[in-house]
Each structure stands twice: as structure tokens, then as C-alpha cells.
Amino acid sequence: MTFKMMWALAAEHVDEWIGDDFAEAASVLDQEIGATVSTSGMHEDAQAHFRATFLAPLSVGVAGAGKEAVEAGRGWDRAAGPLLVVLSPAA
Structure with missing residues (x-):
């Protein structure tokens, strides 16, 4: 199942990735x-x-609860401090 992962690091970085492997x-x-973080x-x-x-x-959440x-056909989103990650089934 293909899904989309988007993430945002406050005031630094926003990006996305599309694939079918949660560990990847x-x-x-x-x-x-x-x-x-290394170059911050x-x-x-x-x-x-x-x-x-x-x-x-x-x-850990991406490969666990996010998966x-x-x-199950639902989205998943979590934030920790300045970092937000969102998973959604690809349309």
C-alpha cells in the first residue's frame, strides 16, 4: 500500500516522501x-x-502506530516538540 509521509520541523524544514515501506x-x-539537526x-x-x-x-510511531x-485506511499525525509528522494513504 502506497502512502505519503509529510514532516515539518518548525522554522527549518518541510518535506514529503511517498512509498510503501514503513521502515524505509x-x-x-x-x-x-x-x-x-547536524547542521543546525x-x-x-x-x-x-x-x-x-x-x-x-x-x-518508532511511523513504523508502528502510523503503519x-x-x-486501516486512516491518516496518522503526531508532534514532538518542534517536529510534526503526518502519514496518509495515497490516493
Whole structure:
């Protein structure tokens, strides 16, 4: 099943990805947001905190609850701090 993932990092980055693999979607989210965080100028400890507190829970959600929602024909959205992720079945 093809779905669309959109994400927004407040004041930094908005993007989307379309595919059919939830694990790949979570990986893309980690890579894209991780790259933005890495070049943000935050200290290493702040970057680690961001990844653990905001990014990791949403990545897990994409491959877990997000997958369940999309497979049931529903959308899924979650926010953690400045990061918002939305999944929706592709039309």
C-alpha cells in the first residue's frame, strides 16, 4: 500500500516522501531530520537530546502506530516538540 509521509520541523524544514515501506519511511525521516539537526549549530549534547526526545519517538510511531492507521485506511499525525509528522494513504 502506497502512502505519503509529510514532516515539518518548525522554522527549518518541510518535506514529503511517498512509498510503501514503513521502515524505509522511518529511516528517511531519521536521515532528513538528522541531517538538519547536524547542521543546525546545536551542541552535540543538544543534538543527542533532540534525537532521543523528539525524533526517535516519531520514527518508532511511523513504523508502528502510523503503519497500523494507514493500513486501516486512516491518516496518522503526531508532534514532538518542534517536529510534526503526518502519514496518509495515497490516493
